[in-house]
Amino acid sequence: MSLRISLRIGSRLWLRLCALAALLPLATASAAGTAPNDFHFGVIGHSFKSGPDAGRLKQAIRETNLAQPAFIVVNGIKAGTESCSDKLYSERKSVLGASERPLILSLAASDWSDCKNSLGKSTAIDRLNRLREVFFADDMTQGEHQIGVTRLSASASFRSYSENAQWEHGGILFATINLPANNNHFRPEAGRNSEFEDRMVANRSWLKRLFATAERRKFAGLVLFSDGNAGVLTGYKQLSAINTKHDGFAETRRQIRAMAKKFPGQVLLIDTEADAAPGATGIMWQDNIGHTSVTSNWVDIKVNPDPAPAERAPIFTLKPRSD
Numbered sequence: 001m002s003l004r005i006s007l008r009i010g011s012r013l014w015l016r017l018c019a020l021a022a023l024l025p026l027a028t029a030s031a032a033g034t035a036p037n038d039f040h041f042g043v044i045g046h047s048f049k050s051g052p053d054a055g056r057l058k059q060a061i062r063e064t065n066l067a068q069p070a071f072i073v074v075n076g077i078k079a080g081t082e083s084c085s086d087k088l089y090s091e092r093k094s095v096l097g098a099s100e101r102p103l104i105l106s107l108a109a110s111d112w113s114d115c116k117n118s119l120g121k122s123t124a125i126d127r128l129n130r131l132r133e134v135f136f137a138d139d140m141t142q143g144e145h146q147i148g149v150t151r152l153s154a155s156a157s158f159r160s161y162s163e164n165a166q167w168e169h170g171g172i173l174f175a176t177i178n179l180p181a182n183n184n185h186f187r188p189e190a191g192r193n194s195e196f197e198d199r200m201v202a203n204r205s206w207l208k209r210l211f212a213t214a215e216r217r218k219f220a221g222l223v224l225f226s227d228g229n230a231g232v233l234t235g236y237k238q239l240s241a242i243n244t245k246h247d248g249f250a251e252t253r254r255q256i257r258a259m260a261k262k263f264p265g266q267v268l269l270i271d272t273e274a275d276a277a278p279g280a281t282g283i284m285w286q287d288n289i290g291h292t293s294v295t296s297n298w299v300d301i302k303v304n305p306d307p308a309p310a311e312r313a314p315i316f317t318l319k320p321r322s323d
Contacts, residue, residue: 039170040302042069042101043225045294046076046108046272058095064298065100070169071147072101073176073225075272075294076108084115084127089134096135099143105135107163108227108272109180124185125195129160136162152206161202166210171305172221172315173214177203181228181273184248200251207252211259220305221266221315224256229273232256233284233291260289268316270294282318292318 042064044057057077064072077092078084096103112128136153140146153162166175178199186196214222230249260267268283268290282299283290292299302317 037170037306038302038304039070040067040300041169041174042067042072042298042300043270043294044072044074044298045296046110046227054092054095057092058098060298061095061099061103064300067300069101069300071141071167072099072103072143072298073106073174073270074103075106075225075227077105077111080110080114082110084112084123086130086134089131093134093142096142097144100145101143102141102145102147103143104141104149104165104167104174104176104225105163106176106225106227107131107178107180109182109185113180113182113185128163128195132160132162136165141167152202152209155205158202158205161199161206164202164206166213168219170303171219172223172303173210173217173219174223174225175206175210176225177206179203179226179228179230179249179252179271181271183246184228184230184252186246186248188246196248203252204255207255207259211263214265215263219265221268221303222263223268223270223316226269226271227273229271229291229293230256230269232260232269232289233286257289261287263288266290266315268292283314283316285314290314290316 044060044064057074061072061074074096077096078088082088096105107128112131113124115123115127117123135142136151139148139151139154141149147167149165149167151162151166152158152164153160161178163178164176166173168174184196185199187193210222210224213219228249230253232253235253256267256269266288269292271291271293272295273293283292285291300319302319304315304317306315
């Protein structure tokens with residue numbers, strides 16, 4: 001009898017000690033002045049700028065996972081010099097799927113809009129549709145631990161646009177938007193730019209929905225991931241380099257500026273085209289709009305949804321990792 005009582009007492013004491021131990025990290029965070037809703041996420045820039053090397057993508061994913069972010073966003077799966085084959089797409093899906101943390105893919109121009117066949121003809125539309133089948137067939141992220149996302153394709157009017165996804169974490173709304181860096185895939189040749197024009201209609205609706213959701217649900221911030229830099233802070237500066245007078249990002253830029261002006265929270269734009277010096281937080285800011293480019297390796301972005309109100313401090317802080 002006494003042995004049973006001793007065992008019960010010992011068991012209760014052990015449970016209490018375990019409970020106290022579980023509280024220690026929270027107590028330490030509180031003592032350090034860290035809000036319990038602070039978190040961070042990882043962004044892997046285009047790892048193929050200097051040529052094909054799946055090993056570097058794998059390494060970036062491994063390193064980012066070690067930091068234990070809430071999730072990881074990867075921009076681009078292949079170099080422009082690599083094949084746009086189904087086989088390569090399948091291989092890269094396996095690479096993304098090996099991530100321990102939830103992983104979201106944001107498409108790059110080299111993944112689809114720069115693709116050509118052996119005769120030099122564009123295969124962009126075919127390859128984009130194939131990417132949608134391979135990577136965006138359901139409403140879950142890549143990785144061993146997955147989270148659910150809402151896709152634009154859930155709307156009956158935009159069934160094809162599954163690459164545009166949104167999710168939320170810690171009072172922030174996150175979303176990808178398909179804006180390839182090659183002037184948003186505007187083709188200067190004569191005739192109708194059907195892919196560009198149809199996608200612009202879808203993106204216009206997508207941005208309206210994102211800002212409306214963020215405002216209605218009183219999110220502290222909205223983060224948009226894309227390949228191309230729409231030039232929201234600086235304007236688009238690469239028209240002369242691509243031999244066209246049409247700015248493929250003009251409409252998107254105007255829309256984001258107008259909607260951000262009405263949005264009470266902060267808007268962070270993350271792409272892969274570096275053309276602006278970062279601010280003190282690693283991010284360039286104008287009013288409530290921030291912009292940063294992640295061109296290689298990966299970065300860790302800390303989020304504090306409830307900063308000190310006195311100076312309306314940025315809620316996003318970027319901590320770059322060296323190559």
